[in-house]
Amino acid sequence: MSVMGELRRVSVSVGPGERRVAALTRIDMQVEEGQVLGVVGEAGSGKTSLARSFVRLVAPEGGAVLFEGSDITTMPERRLRRLRSRMTIVFRDAAAVLDPRMTARALIEEPLRLHAPVGAGERRAAVDALAERLRLSPAELERRPGEMGIDRLQLVNVGRAIVTQPRLLVLDEPTRDLDVAAAADLLNLLAELRAGGMAIVMTGHDIAAVQPVADRIAVLYLGEIVEEGATADILRDALHPYTQALLSAHLAADLARRGRRIRLRGEPPAPEDRTPGCGFAPRCPIAENRCRSGAPTPNQVGTDRRVACLRVLEGTSRIPLSR
Amino acid sequence: MLLDVQDLRVERVADGAPALAGVSFRVVKGRILGLVGEHGAGKSLTASAILGLLRPAARVVGGRALFEGQDLLRMSDADLTRVRGARIGFVVQSGHATLDPSTRVGAQLIRAMSIHRPIVKAEAAWRAETIMSSMGIPEPRQRVREWPHELTPGTVQRVVVALALINEPQLLIADEPTAGLDITAQMQILDLLHVELRRRRIGGVIITRDLGVVAQYCDDVAVMFAGQVVEQGPVAQVFARPAHPFTRTLIGIMPDRLATGGGRAYGGPLPENGEGCPYRPRCDQATERCAMVPPLVGAGVHAARCHFARIGAA
Numbered sequence: 001m002s003v004m005g006e007l008r009r010v011s012v013s014v015g016p017g018e019r020r021v022a023a024l025t026r027i028d029m030q031v032e033e034g035q036v037l038g039v040v041g042e043a044g045s046g047k048t049s050l051a052r053s054f055v056r057l058v059a060p061e062g063g064a065v066l067f068e069g070s071d072i073t074t075m076p077e078r079r080l081r082r083l084r085s086r087m088t089i090v091f092r093d094a095a096a097v098l099d100p101r102m103t104a105r106a107l108i109e110e111p112l113r114l115h116a117p118v119g120a121g122e123r124r125a126a127v128d129a130l131a132e133r134l135r136l137s138p139a140e141l142e143r144r145p146g147e148m149g150i151d152r153l154q155l156v157n158v159g160r161a162i163v164t165q166p167r168l169l170v171l172d173e174p175t176r177d178l179d180v181a182a183a184a185d186l187l188n189l190l191a192e193l194r195a196g197g198m199a200i201v202m203t204g205h206d207i208a209a210v211q212p213v214a215d216r217i218a219v220l221y222l223g224e225i226v227e228e229g230a231t232a233d234i235l236r237d238a239l240h241p242y243t244q245a246l247l248s249a250h251l252a253a254d255l256a257r258r259g260r261r262i263r264l265r266g267e268p269p270a271p272e273d274r275t276p277g278c279g280f281a282p283r284c285p286i287a288e289n290r291c292r293s294g295a296p297t298p299n300q301v302g303t304d305r306r307v308a309c310l311r312v313l314e315g316t317s318r319i320p321l322s323r
Numbered sequence: 324m325l326l327d328v329q330d331l332r333v334e335r336v337a338d339g340a341p342a343l344a345g346v347s348f349r350v351v352k353g354r355i356l357g358l359v360g361e362h363g364a365g366k367s368l369t370a371s372a373i374l375g376l377l378r379p380a381a382r383v384v385g386g387r388a389l390f391e392g393q394d395l396l397r398m399s400d401a402d403l404t405r406v407r408g409a410r411i412g413f414v415v416q417s418g419h420a421t422l423d424p425s426t427r428v429g430a431q432l433i434r435a436m437s438i439h440r441p442i443v444k445a446e447a448a449w450r451a452e453t454i455m456s457s458m459g460i461p462e463p464r465q466r467v468r469e470w471p472h473e474l475t476p477g478t479v480q481r482v483v484v485a486l487a488l489i490n491e492p493q494l495l496i497a498d499e500p501t502a503g504l505d506i507t508a509q510m511q512i513l514d515l516l517h518v519e520l521r522r523r524r525i526g527g528v529i530i531t532r533d534l535g536v537v538a539q540y541c542d543d544v545a546v547m548f549a550g551q552v553v554e555q556g557p558v559a560q561v562f563a564r565p566a567h568p569f570t571r572t573l574i575g576i577m578p579d580r581l582a583t584g585g586g587r588a589y590g591g592p593l594p595e596n597g598e599g600c601p602y603r604p605r606c607d608q609a610t611e612r613c614a615m616v617p618p619l620v621g622a623g624v625h626a627a628r629c630h631f632a633r634i635g636a637a
Contacts, residue, residue: 042505043476151362179362179532180573206506249510251535255562258539263514264507267477 003069004168004199005054005087006030010063012049012223021271023049024223026063028298031168036190036200038210038231040246041220042268047203050220051172054201055087056080068167085115085164092173094157098145105131105141108159115164126163134159134189151182158186162193169193170201175209187213207243208250211235219243222271222279225298229305239307239317241284248321260321278310285319286311325391325494325526326350326373332385333365333372333550341550342368342381344601348545348552350494355520355527357537357558359573360547366530367416369547370496372396374413375403390494409439412487412525414497414516421483422471428455428482429467435486454485459515477508481515488519495520498530513540534573538562546570549601554632556625566620566627566634568606600629 012024024046031037031054041047052058056065056072064073067087072080088111091097098107105127112123131141134155145153154174161169171190175183190200190213204210210217211231218228219242227240238244241262248261264283269275275282277292284291291310298306299313311317326349333343343365350356358366371377373388373395388395390411395403407413415421423431432451436442448467455463458481471479480500487495497516501509517540520527529541537544537558545555546569554567565571600606603613612630619626621634 042507149363181361246506249506251510251513251533251539255538255559261510263510267475267508268505 001032001034003030003032004067005170005201006066007050007053007060008064008066010053010060010065012046012053012058012060014049014058019272022223022274023271024053024060027053027223027225029218029225029228031199031201033167033199034194034197035215036194036202036210036213038207038214038217039201039203039220040205040207040210040217041203042205044222044268044270045220046223047205047220048172049223051089051170051201051203054168054170055084055089057089085111086166087168088161088164088166088170090158090161090169090171090174092176094153095145095150097157098153098160100145103142103144104136104148104156104159107145107156108141108163111160111164127159130159130163133192135185151178154178154182154186158189162198166198168199168201172203173205173209174202176205183209184212206250207234207246219246222268222274224279224308225306226280226309227305227307228298229307233305239301239305239312240280240309241286241311241317241319242280244317244319245285262319262321278308286317324349324389325352326528327389328369328373328386329389330386331369331372331388331396332383333368333377333381334384335381336379343372344550345386346547346550346552347386348555350526350528351543352493352526353521353524354542355517355529355540356543356545357541358528358530358545358547359532359534359537361532364547365550366547367498368550370413370498370528370530374407374411374496375400405439408435408492409490410492410494412490412492412495414483414487414495414500416499416502419471419476419479421486422479424471427467428469428471428474431482432467432485432489435489439490450489454489455482457519458482458485459511460485476504477511480504480508480512484512484516484519488523488525491523492525494526494528496528496530499532500529501536516540546573551601551628553602553629554625554627556621560625564634566625566632567602567629568608568631569602570627602629 007027007029010024010027013020014023015021027050039047039050049058053060053065060073064071067083108127108130109123112118112126136155140152175186194200202210207217214231216229217231217234219226219240221242227243234243238247245262245264262285266283277294278296281287281291296308296310298308301307301312309317329347331343331346334341346369360366372383377383383396429448429451433447436447451467452463455466460466460478460481500516501512504512513536529536531537541558544558544561545552546567548569554561554570561570562574565574598616599614600617603609608631617628617630619628620632621627625634627634
């Protein structure tokens with residue numbers, strides 16, 4: 001399997017002038033052809049910066065961004081433009097992104113018009129074929145964003161991103177505002193695209209949002225990866241205390257689990273309030289003194305997992321569920 | 324019976340189209356009902372109708388909403404104003420939209436009290452601090468002096484819950500109280516609501532799209548589809564033996580049941596207005612019988628609106 005998108009020790013800062021804060025710190029991550037990488041994190045965790053980094057919409061301050069093996073970290077915008085049809089990104093808020101004056105058909109067609117040397121007839125046929133796959137009706141194709149519900153609009157948004165048949169597709173919280181039904185449909189579509197060899201990075205604010213299609217899951221907290229591994233391994237045996245808390249916060253339709261969960265105090269701190277040591281220590285139910293001084297780096301655990309927690313190395317990071 | 328909604332019918336003013344086609348459910352004192360359904364099923368509209376907040380877009384055209392025996396739908400505006408915010412608390416989706424941006428948090432709590440009864444300023448200020456603290460807000464004495472924009476989203480929602488509870492209502496209606504919050508903050512707010520409703524023996528209606536919220540926090544559930552309640556009953560019974568095909572689908576697509584990847588397609592069109600079961604275009608068990616209005620099967624605590632419902636059957 002070839003690596004499509006890769007971040008190597010990428011650091012990103014956001015915000016103006018003096019109020020600039022670290023959004024991502026030394027992130028190592030990659031996504032292969034035919035693979036879905038799910039990135040999970042809450043507000044302020046850096047997941048949007050991470051999504052944007054993969055397609056080089058932000059220029060990292062440190063580290064390197066690779067696409068299909070080539071370094072695009074410092075590639076000028078003019079040359080990046082040629083790659084924009086092969087690595088695409090879908091943002092969460094379709095209503096804010098899509099031009100309200102254009103019809104759904106024109107919106108989906110636009111990237112072809114900009115990037116592909118094909119005639120109008122061919123473009124039209126491509127949009128029709130894609131619309132069928134997205135289950136957008138011919139009538140819906142003639143509507144404008146203001147005339148469509150958020151669920152349908154997100155399909156248009158995704159349609160724009162895949163009409164050029166990219167090698168790398170990045171989606172930033174694509175299902176957050178959708179109904180369960182529409183979200184399930186979108187996840188099914190991603191599974192199809194993966195089967196066609198596309199590399200996909202998808203973010204979500206909880207594990208349940210990405211878990212159905214993600215082959216691998218990375219959990220972000222305060223701009224750092226706290227755990228990364230195969231989805232099945234993480235679901236079966238989450239090792240980082242934060243991953244465990246996220247999993248237990250997922251409100252399962254399972255009455256047997258009623259009330260049994262790990263409760264975190266407080267809210268994630270803003271990046272500027274980050275304390276030294278492990279970023280999660282102030283909220284961690286099992287933090288020790290050493291966690292507040294030494295910052296753990298992601299360590300390889302077993303053959304296929306990285307976890308940034310001092311207690312993982314000793315096998316004492318699992319938290320019993322309380323009522 | 325704390326709240327007994329019977330055959331509530333609402334239509335859109337613009338074109339007379341029915342928006343709620345006979346919604347019925349009950350809230351028992353001290354119990355929490357989850358009102359669950361997809362976007363557009365009429366959940367928020369139901370709450371607005373009960374609270375007299377429909378105008379100008381829609382109007383009630385039939386039914387009753389008995390709150391402690393009094394019909395809220397036929398109450399004068401003046402009487403309704405005395406009930407709303409005092410005996411019925413309301414938590415809306417967007418906390419920031421609830422709070423007045425130009426008033427300090429404490430002053431808003433005091434104002435909410437003063438609307439419904441004469442207050443002594445010092446006592447009201449003390450009560451504002453006390454309720455902030457019982458909402459799990461640290462340093463309430465400082466926080467009452469803060470402005471809404473200075474608060475984190477989680478704290479905003481705690482203040483909104485405090486506003487809804489400060490007049491000690493008998494019923495609390497929470498419309499997607501954690502929409503837009505992060506998952507750990509969601510859990511904190513739902514835990515808080517749950518504890519406070521139990522402690523104060525308040526009846527609750529939690530409106531949600533997430534069946535997980537129902538499973539974890541509610542005693543009873545009413546499942547809405549296309550402007551109707553299609554199934555209602557105690558959570559344990561409905562989850563163990565869902566009688567309506569829509570409820571079965573909802574439970575079946577819960578994310579944790581998709582663990583193997585993929586998942587099955589779901590969703591689809593609503594039928595044109597007219598006779599018969601509204602779910603039939605999406606139902607894989609539909610037969611020609613479904614073109615007729617489905618009966619309410621079960622009539623006891625667990626009931627479903629389906630020709631083929633068998634309550635209690637495995």
